[in-house]
Amino acid sequence: MIESETAVRRQLSNTYRYLHDHGLTEQASGNISARCNDHILISPGGAGGPDICADAFVRIDLEGQVKCGGTPSSEILMHLAIYRAKSEAMAVVHTHSSACVGLACCRKPIPGFHYLIGSFGGVDIPCADYACFGSRALADNVVDSLENRYACLLANHGAIAWGRSLDQAVLFAHRIEILAEQYLAACQAGEPVLLTLAEFRDYWRTAKTLKYG
Ligand SMILES: [Zn+2]
Incomplete structure (x- = not known):
C-alpha cells in the first residue's frame, strides 16, 4: 500500500505535540x-514540541541518507537499528x-509488578546498557534489549518504544512512563509483589481472547 507522505507527516507533527x-x-x-513506503520520516535535530510543523520531518532511507529535509535527529542510528531489526x-x-529516567539512572528494569507490564511482550521492561547518545553502541544495546519487547529503558538516558503503527508506539511510550511512576509509588508504599510467569501467561491468554491492551 502506498501511504500518503503528507498524511504521515501530519500524524507525526500531531504526535510530537501530544508527547510534548x-x-x-x-x-x-x-x-x-515512522515508516513511509520505502523511507523513514524522522524528527529534525533539536525540534521543539509546540512549534514543529509537518514539513520539518526529514525523509531518510534505511541507510540513513537524507532524501528530503534538513538535519535528522541525533538518534538516527537508534531509530534505523530498530527498523532494520524488526520488519x-x-x-x-x-x-x-x-x-x-529516574529508574534508568539506577539502571533498573521495571519488573512485573503490574499485569500491563505483560503488554510490552514479557515479564519485565528491560534497561539497555549505557552508551553515549547517538552512538552505534547505543543503537546495538537498544536492539538487544528490545528482543521480544515493545519498549525498554536506556541507562542514564530515557526510554524508547516502537509499534506496528504510530498510535501503538505512542501508546507504549506513554504507558511505560505511567508504569514507571506507578512502580515508584508502589516502592514508596512497600515492597511490590511481582506477578509470576504463570500469572503473566494467564494475562497473555486473556488479553489475546479479549483483544485487550
Ligand atoms: Zn535521548
Missing part, C-alpha cells in the same frame, strides 16, 4: 519517526520522560 503536551519530551528531548516496526518514539 503530556510532558514526555520536554525541552526538545525526544524524537520520533513489522512502523514507528519509533524516544523520550526522556521523568519516571523512566
